[in-house]
Amino acid sequence: MTTTSGASGSSRIPIAVLISGNGSNLQSLVDAQEALESYEIVVVISDRPDVQGLDRAHDADIASEVVDWNLFESRVSFSDAICDVAERHGARGLVLAGFMRILSSNAINRFTDAIINVHPSLLPAFPGAHAVENALAYGVATTGITVHFVDEQVDHGPIISQESVMVRPDDDAASLHSRIQHVEHRLLPLAVAAFAQGNLTVDGRHVRWGTSTPETEKR
Amino acid sequence: MTTTSGASGSSRIPIAVLISGNGSNLQSLVDAQEALESYEIVVVISDRPDVQGLDRAHDADIASEVVDWNLFESRVSFSDAICDVAERHGARGLVLAGFMRILSSNAINRFTDAIINVHPSLLPAFPGAHAVENALAYGVATTGITVHFVDEQVDHGPIISQESVMVRPDDDAASLHSRIQHVEHRLLPLAVAAFAQGNLTVDGRHVRWGTSTPETEKR
Numbered sequence: 230m231t232t233t234s235g236a237s238g239s240s241r242i243p244i245a246v247l248i249s250g251n252g253s254n255l256q257s258l259v260d261a262q263e264a265l266e267s268y269e270i271v272v273v274i275s276d277r278p279d280v281q282g283l284d285r286a287h288d289a290d291i292a293s294e295v296v297d298w299n300l301f302e303s304r305v306s307f308s309d310a311i312c313d314v315a316e317r318h319g320a321r322g323l324v325l326a327g328f329m330r331i332l333s334s335n336a337i338n339r340f341t342d343a344i345i346n347v348h349p350s351l352l353p354a355f356p357g358a359h360a361v362e363n364a365l366a367y368g369v370a371t372t373g374i375t376v377h378f379v380d381e382q383v384d385h386g387p388i389i390s391q392e393s394v395m396v397r398p399d400d401d402a403a404s405l406h407s408r409i410q411h412v413e414h415r416l417l418p419l420a421v422a423a424f425a426q427g428n429l430t431v432d433g434r435h436v437r438w439g440t441s442t443p444e445t446e447k448r
Numbered sequence: 449m450t451t452t453s454g455a456s457g458s459s460r461i462p463i464a465v466l467i468s469g470n471g472s473n474l475q476s477l478v479d480a481q482e483a484l485e486s487y488e489i490v491v492v493i494s495d496r497p498d499v500q501g502l503d504r505a506h507d508a509d510i511a512s513e514v515v516d517w518n519l520f521e522s523r524v525s526f527s528d529a530i531c532d533v534a535e536r537h538g539a540r541g542l543v544l545a546g547f548m549r550i551l552s553s554n555a556i557n558r559f560t561d562a563i564i565n566v567h568p569s570l571l572p573a574f575p576g577a578h579a580v581e582n583a584l585a586y587g588v589a590t591t592g593i594t595v596h597f598v599d600e601q602v603d604h605g606p607i608i609s610q611e612s613v614m615v616r617p618d619d620d621a622a623s624l625h626s627r628i629q630h631v632e633h634r635l636l637p638l639a640v641a642a643f644a645q646g647n648l649t650v651d652g653r654h655v656r657w658g659t660s661t662p663e664t665e666k667r
Contacts, residue, residue: 351590351612354573368653371570371592371610391590393570393612398656434587437617 241269242425245320247311247328248275252282253410254326254347254417259289261418268425272318274311276330292318298330308336315340324421325379329358334381342387342431344379345424347417349409351375351391356384361406370396372405374412376420378431387436389420389429460488461644464539466530466547467494471501473545473566476633477640478508484637487644491537493530495549511537517549527555534559543640544598548577553600561606561650563598564643566636568628570594570610575603580625589615591624593631595639597650606655608639608648 241262246255255273262268273286273293286293294314301307311332315323316339325346337344350360351373357363364372373393380386392412396405423429423438430437460481465474474492481487492505492512505512513533520526530551534542535558544565556563569579570592576582583591592612599605611631615624642648642657649656 351570351573351588353586353588354570366653367572368607368655369570369572369610370594370607371612373590373612375589388587388589391588393590393592434585436587 241267242321243271243319244268244322244324244421244425245272245274245315245318246270246324246326248273248280248282248326249277249329250280250282250327252280252285252326254413255282256285257414258324258326258418258421259285259291261422265418265422267422268322271320272314274314276307276328282327304331305333305335308333312336312339322421322424324417326417331383332379337379337381342378343424345389345417345421346377346379346384346386347413347420348375348377348384349406349413351393352377352384352388361409362402365396365400365402365405372396372409374409374416376416378436387431387434389423389436390416392416460486461540462490462538463487463541463543463640463644464491464493464534464537465489465543465545467492467499467501467545468496468548469499469501469546471499471504471545472629473632473636474501475504477543477545477637478504478510480637480641484641486641487541490539491533493533495526495547501546523550524552524554527552531555531558541640541643543636545636550602551598556598556600561597562643564608564636564640565596565598565603565605566632566639567594567596567603568625568632570612571596571603571607580628581621584615584619584621584624591615591628593628593635595635597655606650606653608642608655609635611635 246258248255258270262270270291273282273291275283275295276298278295278297283293296310296314298307322343323340348360350364352375355363371393373391375391376389378386378389394409394412428438465477467474477489481489489510492501492510494502494514495517497514497516502512515529515533517526541562542559567579569583571594574582590612592610594610595608597605613628613631647657
């Protein structure tokens, strides 16, 4: 829709942010990117037109494209198109920020250990699309959020960070989800920044945080 | 082994504590019972002889009995014997404090909504006998503890309380379990006290905390 605002000349890692809706996690990434000085959102990709997240991209002068799920024959062709757009914009990582589609294995292999998802529960508890509702129905007293690398199983890949959120006696899905999102907006940018700085090392199911050669120096 | 130190004349709710080993959670219940003024441990029941928990009971002048798992033909007969001992001592609730056996449905029905278990993970994540090791193997950044009522499924019943514990990069099972137990020793006595005060109401999978008619006044 718009063109990229340009990562050229920057020492920041270019990332694509994938959205399906209002894009509040996208906004947290936009708001933090100047302060964190490590990643640059080069394109926002939505799986549907006319979502608020696209307006947020426009307002932040970030390129955006729609890869409309409904126009593709298969998950594979849809996922390939997502990766093509991301690579065309120079992205070296994908961030799933409220993105409600499951990417193909092929897509995951094109961005090995470089796709980050945020999920509104403490995985492995409550995977899937209704994590907050399911946690309430189960009757947990503590839930939380998980930021993790994406692997070929849904809501399963190596965990980057987690933080707990207490359930209040009078919580409904909306009130609990609101507090969870508040934490997401803090943790997701920090995880993406650590990835961009080369501070995350994946070793099987474990993610080690620590200083290593920054991705920026590997260019 | 010894005789009960006597709940008669007390307004506290008599409970039985079931153990399988060193009994550190038993010790936390012993240490807190005077301050909490709501429950009284009338008997400690071990599923095996010669465990440290039995010495702790003796030192606290609390009756103890061994119901030796190895001497029973079936889970049902073993569980019946546990309940018989508990009832003979006047117990109105059972607390599973590191007790490694699964009670029969019949036993659970004899103490409906009156059997409390403590589990070293944030259920429903990592049920079973190796919760701490399994959480480490999965690579979680946050785990915790769960205090819950026992139902007929293992590590599944309505949740009374949970608290999170962060996993440190250098944790092994021993170091993580040690920090988890520290939290258990705080949460378990509070949950048992709330039960004894009649402050826990089970509604399906949900446990409501709130003031109701104390169990002591129902006598």
